[in-house]
Amino acid sequence: MSLKIFRQWGVSLGLGFLAMACVVPALAQDLAGAKDHPAVKRFGGSTIVGYEVRNFDAVEFQTSTFKEFDLQAYRRIYVQPPLALEGKLTRLWYEAPGETRSLELFRNYANDLTASGFTALYDSTRDSAAGKYNNFLATLSSSRRDYIKNNRTEYVMYAANVSSLRTGTFQKDNTTVRLIAVDWPKDDRTYKAKQGAYIAVDILETKAMEQNMVVVSASDISKSITASGKVAIYGILFDTGKADVKPESKPSLEQIAAFLKAEPGVKLHVVGHTDSVGSFDSNLALSKRRADAVAAVLAKDYGIAANRLVGNGVASLAPVASNSSDEGKAKNRRVELVLQ
Structure with missing residues (x-):
């Protein structure tokens, strides 16, 4: 041939x-x-x-x-x-x-x-x-x-x-x-x-990637949760294929913790999202591990009660943009906080 x-x-x-x-x-x-x-x-x-x-x-x-x-x-x-x-x-x-x-x-x-x-x-x-x-x-x-x-x-x-x-x-x-x-x-x-x-x-x-994600403030988290029951967080970072929360995530974690401390009665689902690269099963497991890791860091380092956070992963099932471009994939890779 x-x-x-x-x-x-x-x-x-x-x-x-x-x-x-x-x-x-x-x-x-x-x-x-x-x-x-x-x-x-x-x-x-x-x-x-x-x-x-x-x-x-x-x-x-x-x-x-x-x-x-x-x-x-x-x-x-x-x-x-x-x-x-x-x-x-x-x-x-x-x-x-x-x-x-x-x-x-x-x-x-x-x-x-x-x-x-x-x-x-x-x-x-x-x-x-x-x-x-x-x-x-x-x-x-x-x-x-x-x-x-x-x-x-x-x-x-x-x-x-x-x-x-x-x-x-x-x-x-x-x-x-x-x-x-x-x-x-x-x-x-x-x-x-x-x-x-x-x-x-x-x-x-x-070269190292330049961080250019806007940190969502505690006030904006509160507004989005009140208006739609969820908020997308893009400032929580992981290495490719890994579930360890990177140190550069601290500004976003601080704002999430501030919101939760200001609203002690609120309980959240921490939901991990991925793009479509790789197999669905591996992405599903990865998104769950990342969500659990975020919940664990908020409990350990910021004093948030563990029973207020439940980790879930949905892989690429809930995209907010097309996965046909790098820009779309970047938008789909996120952590969402969803009101329980």
């Missing part, structure tokens, strides 16, 4: 390598608004056909051989756990038409990155244990699958015969680069793809 590259409507789908020694003007026009990242040079004659910048995102980078894909848990299994990083993410898709093939394209990037001081954390072309499907499945991140489901604007790769696909992870200081190079066998009008090779370049610059 042949390789297929699909594109959403609205987007036009070491030192010895001279093509990477300098940035050569593209023969075709780059995607409007797209530009090269300063950490990664462009392969000579290639064109940017996909581009996105996210101020903050989480990415898993492969550092060992992919073993299998657990369809039931919807997760990848590696010989060693992947490297999970957060920070500013730049995603580029380059098209290198003509006689260029994925191995040449990948090796140009890999050699230039290592010559620039990057360390190769993984290189599928050097991994003797990599199987036929390993490279593709291992690098197809959950966020990229979300793009497929939610019709996000970017190129998406499906492969039945992936023998020509090369992948790698490279790191220097706070910058980590993922490469995914693939061959396209012939021009195709349906997919608007040219014969040659394509490479996806993901660049993550590690």
